[in-house]
Amino acid sequence: MLFALSPLKSCTPSYPLNNHYYPSRKRSTPTSLHVSASLVEPNGIKVEYTPWLIVGLGNPGSKYHGTRHNVGFEMIDHISKTAGVVMNTIQSKALIGIGSFGEVPVLLVKPQTYMNFSGESVGPLATYYQVPLRHILLVYDEMSLPNGVLRLQQKGGHGHHNGVKSVIDHLDGCRIFPRLCIGIGNPPGTMDMKAFLLQKFSISERKQVDESLLQGGEAVRNLVINGFNGNINRFNLQQKYKFHKV
Secondary structure (H helix, E strand, O other): OOOOOOOOOOOOOOOOOOOOOOOOOOOOOOOOOOOOEEEEOOOOOEEEEOOEEEEEOOOOOHHHOOEHHHHHHHHHHHHHHHHOOOOOEEEOOEEEEEEEEOOEEEEEEEEOOOHHHOHHHHHHHHHHOOOOHHHEEEEEEEOOOOOOOEEEEOOOOOOOOHHHHHHHHHOOOOOOOOEEEEEOOOOOOOOOHHHHHOOEOOHHHHHHHHHHHHHHHHHHHHHHHHOOOHHHHHHHHHHHHOOOOO
């Protein structure tokens, strides 16, 4: 989908450029997304494709692998595998990979700051690669949705999700950016919420989540190429009822 490069006028973050690197990893700063991808069509008209920043929220380290709070990371891993994007660079406290969906450049991001400080990666990366708010797609777990159910939104609040709150804070309070919510359900009975978030899925829940990763990857690709259209509305409706028994 073709877009102009300028961000939304109604909510333009003014955070400073502040890139950080981990000394334990080889420093490498990709440049292919600095502005946008250009294409000259047969009629001689030059068009530009504004890059997308696709950010999965989670906690780094094997301790958190496969937990409910890390499904955002899992979605990025799935997309990177299916799209052939290598995640091999550390920039702005995040593990990143650069690729494309069709002609549209994408930057896949897994912040390594721990969940509650995810904005420390998202803000600087959005500045460095000149990504407008409408092209920052945040992927994260959502307790208000049944396990494995997905929802794509153009904007929203943080819903008491500390990772999302951190991103909003580092975008100068702006909330007008899309997000893909991955349902993980609610804690059973009186179970502590933090314990629930750091718990791994049951066998049946894992199957539902794996299915959602496949569906979510396709939805993200469709969003990047075609934007929010009727297909997204149908996707959300189908997700709402996909585990309902007839």
